[in-house]
Structure formats: structure tokens, C-alpha cells
Amino acid sequence: MLDPIVEVRDLEAGIVQVTMQDRVNKNTFTDGLIGGLTAAFADIGARQDCKVVILTGYDSYFSSGGTQEGLRDLFEGKMKFTDKDLYSLALNCPIPVIAAMQGHGIGGGFVMGMFADFVILARESIYTANFMKYGFTPGMGSTFILPQKLGISLAGEMMLTASTYRGEELHKRGVPFPVVARDKVLEQALELARTLAEKPRFSLVTLKDHLVFPLRKQLAAFIEDEIAMHALTFHQPEVKQRIEAFFGK
Template sequence: MTSGNAVDLQFIAPQILQIKMQDRVSKNTFSEAITQGLMDAFAEAECLPDCKVVILTGYDNYFASGGTQEQLLNLSDGRGAFTDRALYSLPLHCPVPVISAMQGHGIGGGFVLGMFADLIVLGRENIYTTNFMRYGFTPGMGATFILPHKLGLGLATEMMLTANTYRGEELQQRGIPFPVVPRDQVMARALELAQTLAEKPRVSLVALKDHLSAPLRQALPATIAQEVAMHTVTFTQPEVKSKIATLFGT
């Protein structure tokens, strides 16, 4: 188990492993510390025979905040792609069920990361947004695949095209199929769900998750390839680089 790092990994109850993103310097953007920390944490979780369920969460008012400004500027210059490290799909490929306890804001790729979990709990007061198009580039990280699947085509299309921000309470009113509770109750609800899962045999949990997620794992690569192709067109616009430079963090 690791602690005191950008990503903290520890059992918070028998057979329930918490992965906590807590990079206060970057406010849980996908810094190198967060990216490597998440990859290491999920790799370790996979090797822990006592782990039946993972709760993925953030700190204070931040769940995850997406790409850093430097990363986005690099992409606009044609340096690298979001596929260089498949951070976004870690919850999907984790062998045991993953619960996203989104106790804080989920922004851009950070919101998408949360949507790749098996079960999701949102905070009523928090902001959730797929803000890619705010900067003028098309969504990535599997957003165009997982958001319609989890939220429904209508709402997902609206979120991606408009890049608007939504409070958890508004998403609840729009009929999303996840619990939305006061943000100070998100972890308690997630832990309640996790304890229900932990009552089941690990072998059965792993077998059922593998079965349920197989269609998603098989279909995702084609969408990722399409998103990368769109990025080669949309990221290179001068307007996009300008927006990233001037609007990031506002």
C-alpha cells in the first residue's frame, strides 16, 4: 500500500480498496504524478487477492480535472496523443468492480475517467462537464463511446457539443441512472455499495464483471481510433491553441 503520494492506495474496509487521487498541486489534473500513480495503483489492485472491489475517488472538491494545459498544448502541436498512456480505461480493465465516488468536480477527461467505472456515485453540488469543445477540439479519452453508453445518447450529445457545465442535481433531474447525493455523503454511499459487493465471492465478481464489460472492451478500440483521427484535424487549428492558452483554468 502507498500513502502520502499523488495517488493513495489503501484498504478502507475488509476487501475494499480505495484509490484516492490527491494531487493538490495540480488539482487532480492528469499530471505525471497522477497518471503514473493511477497506473501503478490499478496494477497493484489487480495483484491483490484480498481485493474484491475498488473505490476510485478524489480529494476535497476535486474528483479529477482532465488534461493539463501543457498536455493540451503538446497535442495541439502534434506531439503525442491521449492514447500514449491508456489512463482513461483503467477502471474498465480492472478485473474487480470499480466504483467511482465522484465526491468533487469531474472535468473533461476526469469526468470521462469516472464514467468508465462499473458503478458511479455523483455529488449533488458538484460540477460535471465534458468541456473539450470549449477549447475547440473534439472529445477524446473514449468520451464519445462511454458517455452515450452511460448517460444516454441525448444527454451525452448535448454535453459534448455544448461543453456546458452541469451540477449533479441537474443531471439527476435529467434522469441519469446513478445515485446523486449531497457531496459529503458520496463516499458513504459508495462504501455502502462496496460492502454489498464484498459479500460476494471474488471469483464470481471477477467472472461477472468480465462478462458484462466484454462488449465495451471489444468495441472501445474502434472509437478510440476515430477520436484520434478527429484530433489530427481539430487539434491543429490555430484557434484551438489560442483557446487553450487563454481559457485554460477559467
Template sequence: MQAEYMPSEEVTLHEVEDGVVQITMQDRASKNGFSPALMGGLLQAFKRIAANPAWRAVVLTGYDSYFASGGTQRVLMTLQEGTASFDSVNVYSLALDCEIPVISAMQGHGIGGGFVMGLYADFVLLSRESIYTANFMKYGFTPGMGATYILVQKLGVSLAHEMMLSAETYRGDALEKRGVPYAVLPRAQVLPRAIELARTVAAKPRKSLVALKNHLAAPLRQALPEIIRQEVAMHEATFRDADVRQRIETLFGQ
């Protein structure tokens, strides 16, 4: 199938095979950080998926050694300055809101909000070689994007709290040893396995897939707005601190 290029070249959309569509994030300039181009491309991609009743499963992946890197330095600075809020453009829960099942083929690094975004999918595949981190507190501000809820739901209380409070990085093979409930594979096997899973899902009737996903996703969808409200309130209390600005300026990318 030919790739259907989005208005943003940083995000492409193409039908892999009957019923299976793949979104590829490839903003090399930002290492798949949440640049305007990447966010706009993701919003447009999921909008097109919603409009196509022939598709029954989605694979979301990145390029080379990057899945998604979360907020760019410029985005974090606008949040610190109070000129924007992470909930003003919702890309983080697109996989949760999608009617059909989504598989996060996290073949590369998942950093901060990028890692959180991947966890909203119905299936998650990790790479042994890649690093995954909820590193919000590295910069001195509290987690956003529903991280305080979705990490607990997907990883368990102990590991989720450790990741958020310590802001440490974890290789996929280390998370595998910690017992994460996801397949952790060599990087080269992540996308092929995701497509295999998508093929299995897409063999089912779309109407039934939508009904079951709506049922399974309902508790997360219902809880999320209040979690986001609480996280925004924490940001208002913590993000404006001068120490946070200094950390963003000096530690970003390290």
C-alpha cells in the first residue's frame, strides 16, 4: 500500500494490509518531541482513522531509536511561563480515545510525555535496548498528561511511583526484569510483532471491536478529566518556580 502523507511530513499514515493502518512518527529534528508539526500530524492521523470504517487496528510507532520524546524545550518553557497548558492540545490520549484498538510499537526511547502517550494504547510493546522514563520531576515540575493515573494503571503502584518520584531512566530489559506486563523484545522485532498483533485484531468484526474497546476503555476515559484537572492545578502551583526554569534551561537533553 502507498503511504498517505499527512500535511506534516513528521507523521505518516499508511495501510499496511487489509484493516491495519500504521502511524509513523518521524520528526528527526526534535527526536519525536512534541513539536507543533508532530502534534498536528498526530491529530490529523487519528482524525483520518476515525473517518475510515475499513480500518480495524492501528499501529503507532517511531523511527530508528526514538518512539517519542515528550515536550520539546520550547514547549516546556511556554508551560513554565504560563502561556500554555499541556491540556490545551490533547495528543497524549489519542490512542485511548480512538474507537479501534491501538498498538504502541515502542521500538525506541519513550521519554516523559512520549512514554506516557504510548501507555494509553490497548497493547504496548517495548524494546530491550531503549530507555523509558517518566522524567518530569527531573526538571522540578509534577507529572502531567494523566501520568499520575495511567502509569499506576499500566505499570502498578510501586513501579509507577518510583518512576515518577525518582525521574530515573530504565532500559527495556530492566523493566522486563521488574515484571512489566508487556512484551519486551529486541528493537528489530517490535514493529513486526506489533503488525502481527494488529493482523490478529483486525480479523475480528469492526463493530464488535469498537463495542469491546468502548467497554474496556470506559473507566480510564471517565477518570481522566478529573486527573487532568488535578495535574493542571499541581502545575499551577509548581511550574512557575524559578528553579524549574533553570532546570529546563540547563538539564534538557541530558
């Protein structure tokens, strides 16, 4: 049997691990990955025995973001990134989410991880908000969550330049997350999850709801602004050329 694209596994009492493992597509946002993640978080949110989620990828990939086909659809106006909401899954999950980003986080894949309550990066892996590489402005709440999590200066640099950064470089730049060797990311995530799982679920849910309330409240306005910027920047002929020429490089 083939492994599921998204595997949900109970590790210990109260601790659930969600693993993205679409090896064929390197964890890009295919319909299969989107559907699997959406269903997984819906199920976990409804379970009363879950206290913390570890979200991770496989081998050297966390998530590679949008597919080339998806970017073409956005260019042609067939869809908006809000049609398939991955960015707020972790934010809206009632229990704490740890993004164990052991592998590369690219574009929307990187942003998705930043919406988690806790983030752990790998020294060897690449992280990038590379939307402008293709000539269009960032989406998925990037312009909101990246300054919140990384600081205005680094977030602005990442988005404007579309540069790639190794985890080790981000560590030197002072990101407020643990950055460890790739083979230690899940180990550290589990240690943190155990600390969280010691607490009553109701208390975890109550405190998370309080802590992320300002983020949930402010996000909608940024999403509207990003959609408006997409309407201005996405339909340039140069963007289509860049999607065809640069995707995956």
C-alpha cells in the first residue's frame, strides 16, 4: 500500500503528529495535500483527547508551497489563494501547534509553518518567502505573519528580495525559534509537546485562544489587502513568463 499523503499518528497521550509526505510532489500544495491537511486539522480540533499537534514533513522537505498549475490558475484569475485556506489551519486549531520544519520551507510552505504557535527550524534546510521571484506580491497572510514572527526588517528583506536562507543563517540573524540539526528537529518538537501535554486541555485551549485572538482579528484585513495587491500584480505578462521559466529552480 502507498503511504497516505498526510499521515496522522498518535505519538503519546495527548500528542498527535501530522506528517506531510507527498514525495512525488515534494509537499507542494496539491489538492491531495490540501485535502489531507484540512481533514486532519478538522478531526484533531474535534477530538477531546488531543492537547498538542506536531506538524512536519519528510526527509529534507517540509513544504514547497504552491504548484506550478496553481500559480497558473492564480495568474489566469481562476482562483484566489483564499479558496484553499491552508495558512490559518494552525492558527485556528484550538490546541497548540508545533511546526517541526525539519526540511525546506518554500513560499507558501514556509508561511504555513510560521502560523504555528511554536516553530523549530533545521540548520541545513532552506527557507524562503519567494513570491516576488515570480513577480507577484506575497499572499497567504505573509505580509502579516512574517513581520509578527521574524521582525519587520528581516521579514521585509525576505519578501522584497525573495532570497533563500539556510536555517543556520536565520539563527545568526536572530530568529526567535530554535534552530537545530535536521535530525534533532522532531526530537526537540516531541520534548516541547510533552511539556505542553502535561497541562489540562481546557487550560491550553483557553490560553491559546487568548494569545492568538489579536492575530486572528487582524489577519482578515491583511488577507484583503494581499488579494487586492494580487489583482494589481499577478496578471502582468512578465509574471506568467517567470512562472514558466523559474518554477522549481
